[in-house]
Amino acid sequence: MVYGGARLASISHLVKGVLCYNMSTAATPPSKEPVKTEEIEMPLTGVQEKKLDTDLSARTMLPIDLDGREVVLEARAYQGKDEHTQAMALINRGQGKEAGEIPLVRVHSGCVTGDIFHSLRCDCRAQLEAALQRIAQTPNGVLIYLPFHEGRGIGLFKKIKAYALQDQGLDTVDANIEIGEPIDAREYELAAEILHDLGFEKIRLMTNNPAKIEALEEAGIAIVDRVPVVVRPGMHNEHYLDTKRRRMAHKL
């Protein structure tokens, strides 16, 4: 894999304007100083050695609003094998003795309707919020957010096409089959690469999805514990959750 100027120039537009890097606080606790914005082009030496697909990562400290409380987490963005494949990791690193603890990890599939617009048709937002809460409280907690996993990997447009079929009575599995798409098209290579890059090869995984455990283990991540994400069903997502349990082997 080549990290030449041309290659970096070709992909740098993807991160420009999105990533901030506070030079004074990157390795120290966050301050209230204004954040200086600049492009970061940082080859991933660890990933390079493993010959993985990740080309680039960038890092900043990100203050987030967690239930009205300001929490500052380390944020890393990763550029994967193509423009479409990008990810963000929010990290709550342990210090001192806690640094050696097995990290608690959530690998979250992006969902525009749920995560952004708070749709009640799925359980994504509830899972994201539960995971963020846990990770903010757990030293060595990591949330890996994968926007390219939208609609279990088929993208936003096809997801809404499948929703339209669900409006006519099909369940989420049959709707995907009807539009000629896989039931689950998600790939976890980039998530595994990120965990390798962070040095988190042995983890506790927050998930209800056995397929996710299998995919990460196949990519060389040891999962020593599964931490369930408990979501209370609502009127609009009861059928969806039941389908995930019956037809996709989710532990719900």
Ligand SMILES: [Zn+2]
């Ligand atoms: Zn969703």
